[in-house]
Amino acid sequence: MIASRTLVVALIVVALAGCTGPGGPAAPADDVKIDPWLSDDLELDAAVVTGDVMGVALSGFTCDVTQSFSANGDGDVRPTAGVTVTTTGSTISYTEESLTSTALGSEVPPTGGVPATMTITTTRGYWDIGDGGANTPWTPSTVLAFTEIPVPEEGCAAADMWYFDMEDVGTDPAEIVRAFTEDGLRNVSKECPDAWFIWAPPNLSCEEFDARF
Structure with missing residues (x-):
């Protein structure tokens, strides 16, 4: 999965490089949404x-x-x-x-x-x-x-809690891998701008994660 995400990043870089005009690279449209996985470094050893x-x-x-x-x-x-x-x-x-x-x-x-x-x-x-x-x-x-599995920088605390929440209810390891790979942690930097963390488990609100940490 890490390799495939790296490939996606490379393709995006190539695509953006091709979107240039006389004045340089074209500015992205206001409604373009960037996958948080592509804008954050990953802990490649998770x-x-x-x-x-x-x-x-x-x-x-x-x-x-x-x-x-x-x-x-x-x-x-x-x-x-x-x-x-x-x-x-x-x-x-x-x-x-x-x-x-x-x-x-x-x-x-x-x-x-x-x-x-x-x-x-x-x-x-x-x-x-x-x-x-x-x-x-x-x-x-x-x-x-x-x-x-992909875990973003500063996301280890959230990843650890999410893993044990899934393990506690008997989730199969293969399903845990799928959840981390396809669903991922939730970036809450805009949702909770004053929090000490920027990543939270997808099953918890900022308040719930903070209270349990």
Whole structure:
């Protein structure tokens, strides 16, 4: 989607370059509306993250995959699981009833933007067997998949809230990607000129977003 938007911008630039007269470029008509996606830089490292650990489907969101990201199962349903990667290393966890098994790895976020996939491999961990004795060594691995989504500069707070609102009601990750890609955040700079933010989730008014932040 990012590539296609870049192509659109390029085509618009070419089209405008051709609209010149003796006095230079022609002024745009007063009723021309510019898609806010074309007038704002995008956070190119935002992505929806999916994966699987021990049969538990994982999903997550990051506004900057080069800094940190995580993907988790439904925390209200057991068993559940999670994967977290930060600049200090990686963690895979699995919780069955009240017993949580955890393993650590050395993977850190990629530096070259959003990858298609990333393998998380742990080297030290334990499997909680819950009998009070020594825990069994556990070194799981998993492959996370990343789908790049468009998030405008200064829109990370709104994107984060919108993602979790959709996740809370059980929205499928593919539908979340579609919503970010086709619907996008709402530019509220004219609607709420005095707000501290210029982007809000499309399901919330400026007042609702501000109160929940």
